[in-house]
Amino acid sequence: MAGRRPIIEIRNVDKYFGEFQALNDVSLTIHAGERVVICGPSGSGKSTLLRCINRLEEPSAGRLTVDGIELTGAKDTLRRVRTEVGMVFQQFNLFPHLTVLENLTLGPMRVRRISRSEATERARKYLDRVHIPEQAEKYPSELSGGQQQRVAIARSLCMEPRIMLFDEPTSALDPEMINEVLDVMVELAGSGMTMVCVTHEMGFARKVADTMVFMDEGEIVESSPPDAFFSRPSSKRCRQFLDRILEH
Amino acid sequence: MRDLIRRLTWLDVVLLAVVAAAVAWVGLRIQGTLNYEWRWEIIPNYLLRFDEQNGRWVANLLLQGLVTTVRIALYASVLALALGVMIGIGRTVKNLTVRMLARTYVELLRNIPPVVVIFIFFFFLSEQLIVAFNIEGWARGIAQGDSAGAWTFLFGDMRLFPSMISGVVVLALFESAFVGEIVRAGIESVGRGQREAAGSLGLSRVDELRFVVLPQATRRVLPPLANQFISLVKDSSIISLISVQELTYKTVELVSSTRAIFEAWITTALLYFVLCFCLSLLFRRLERQGRTEMRA
Numbered sequence: 001m002a003g004r005r006p007i008i009e010i011r012n013v014d015k016y017f018g019e020f021q022a023l024n025d026v027s028l029t030i031h032a033g034e035r036v037v038i039c040g041p042s043g044s045g046k047s048t049l050l051r052c053i054n055r056l057e058e059p060s061a062g063r064l065t066v067d068g069i070e071l072t073g074a075k076d077t078l079r080r081v082r083t084e085v086g087m088v089f090q091q092f093n094l095f096p097h098l099t100v101l102e103n104l105t106l107g108p109m110r111v112r113r114i115s116r117s118e119a120t121e122r123a124r125k126y127l128d129r130v131h132i133p134e135q136a137e138k139y140p141s142e143l144s145g146g147q148q149q150r151v152a153i154a155r156s157l158c159m160e161p162r163i164m165l166f167d168e169p170t171s172a173l174d175p176e177m178i179n180e181v182l183d184v185m186v187e188l189a190g191s192g193m194t195m196v197c198v199t200h201e202m203g204f205a206r207k208v209a210d211t212m213v214f215m216d217e218g219e220i221v222e223s224s225p226p227d228a229f230f231s232r233p234s235s236k237r238c239r240q241f242l243d244r245i246l247e248h
Numbered sequence: 249m250r251d252l253i254r255r256l257t258w259l260d261v262v263l264l265a266v267v268a269a270a271v272a273w274v275g276l277r278i279q280g281t282l283n284y285e286w287r288w289e290i291i292p293n294y295l296l297r298f299d300e301q302n303g304r305w306v307a308n309l310l311l312q313g314l315v316t317t318v319r320i321a322l323y324a325s326v327l328a329l330a331l332g333v334m335i336g337i338g339r340t341v342k343n344l345t346v347r348m349l350a351r352t353y354v355e356l357l358r359n360i361p362p363v364v365v366i367f368i369f370f371f372f373l374s375e376q377l378i379v380a381f382n383i384e385g386w387a388r389g390i391a392q393g394d395s396a397g398a399w400t401f402l403f404g405d406m407r408l409f410p411s412m413i414s415g416v417v418v419l420a421l422f423e424s425a426f427v428g429e430i431v432r433a434g435i436e437s438v439g440r441g442q443r444e445a446a447g448s449l450g451l452s453r454v455d456e457l458r459f460v461v462l463p464q465a466t467r468r469v470l471p472p473l474a475n476q477f478i479s480l481v482k483d484s485s486i487i488s489l490i491s492v493q494e495l496t497y498k499t500v501e502l503v504s505s506t507r508a509i510f511e512a513w514i515t516t517a518l519l520y521f522v523l524c525f526c527l528s529l530l531f532r533r534l535e536r537q538g539r540t541e542m543r544a
Contacts, residue, residue: 079452097467106460
């Protein structure tokens with residue numbers, strides 16, 4: 001990754017929920033175009049770290065810089081960063097009262113201030129990209145889980161962000177729908193998008209990741225290229241975790 | 249009908265018999281002890297009266313009162329809705345002062361009996377406001393003006409306008425606390441994930457509320473709001489205490505002039521019942537329609 005521009009810099013971040021420490025002195029640098037997969041047992045702080053990047057959670061201490069903008073509490077920098085960072089949630093979080101097309105055009109029209117026709121054109125382009133152009137007029141509740149998650153990906157892409165965050169995007173899906181979502185994510189990875197994914201899909205991780213990050217108890221335990229990560233993890237905790245999820 | 253009879257169980261029969269016996273017993277008691285002379289024949293005349301001078305039927309006391317009640321309920325609910333939406337949003341915003349003010353408003357109005365609220369408002373505020381805005385003079389001007397007819401249709405006798413306005417305002421204040429709680433519950437029922445999704449798209453807080461939260465909240469609060477509106481119609485009887493000439497006030501008037509206590513109050517009860525029951529049927533139908541539309 002040498003020579004590439006760092007796009008996300010996380011420096012000594014702590015996060016407390018009351019007494020509970022969710023993140024403990026976490027530092028991580030992610031470069032433009034890099035694809036990072038974060039894994040770890042539940043409660044290890046991976047989602048919290050991801051949510052700190054677009055400030056859905058506010059770090060208790062430490063510094064976070066995204067695309068050259070330091071994330072402080074200030075509203076204008078917050079919104080600027082959020083338009084550059086797309087987020088895909090485990091529970092999709094589509095807007096149920098809007099059609100698929102309206103879900104996709106709301107952000108670009110209200111935040112990017114582009115016209116309805118331009119936004120619609122863009123929305124159709126990204127619906128094509130996630131292979132469901134024919135569902136544009138439907139409501140989210142009429143779609144399958146896999147289709148809903150692909151709409152959610154398209155909704156984020158419509159903002160044309162520089163970074164995409166995925167928070168366990170396949171964990172709420174029935175097994176037969178996981179692959180259609182992963183396929184879209186693999187294609188996206190091929191397009192050079194900077195991606196940070198929290199996931200347990202190790203096949204996907206092997207295929208696309210430039211860097212694997214393993215977290216446990218709020219700390220980054222291991223961070224290495226996938227080859228090294230899967231063949232010879234250096235820490236015992238990481239080895240145990242991999243044994244547990246790879247044994248099937 | 250035959251189906252219905254076949255479905256009756258012995259429990260139904262017993263229950264119906266007990267209710268019938270209770271009604272008959274109360275009826276007999278009244279007949280035996282009250283020595284009351286029923287004069288139902290005078291009531292229709294107090295609903296509609298034939299005006300000899302103009303040669304046409306006009307509304308008399310009870311119907312006048314009913315119309316005033318409907319007017320007041322309508323205006324008060326519009327005002328209560330506007331206030332309530334502000335209060336409800338106020339209770340969910342980030343700013344602590346706004347939240348505290350909204351909370352104080354709601355708690356004050358919810359924990360003081362409506363009659364007390366109404367008297368306090370009437371004696372301390374209403375008089376001052378009416379004088380300050382010269383509402384009395386303004387209303388008199390309108391009553392003598394060209395468009396008096398339209399104003400009378402909307403607000404009834406313009407000479408009673410000041411009292412009607414206090415009635416509307418006081419009722420709206422009181423109900424807005426409940427509307428505010430309904431709106432707050434509606435806003436809070438929209439999941440955190442929806443707000444996070446809106447936020448992560450970069451929507452501003454106002455846009456988030458306008459395009460994501462409120463449209464979803466609206467659908468959920470319509471049924472409880474309809475109920476609150478029916479409550480408002482019933483609660484409007486309280487403002488007879490500050491001499492607003494609505495149905496209850498007119499009934500009191502009627503009773504004192506005719507002494508037909510039972511007939512008058514039973515008729516009034518029926519009028520309220522029909523009004524509120526029709527409203528609840530109407531809302532139920534609208535709700536069902538709304539639900540099928542949403543599914544489509």
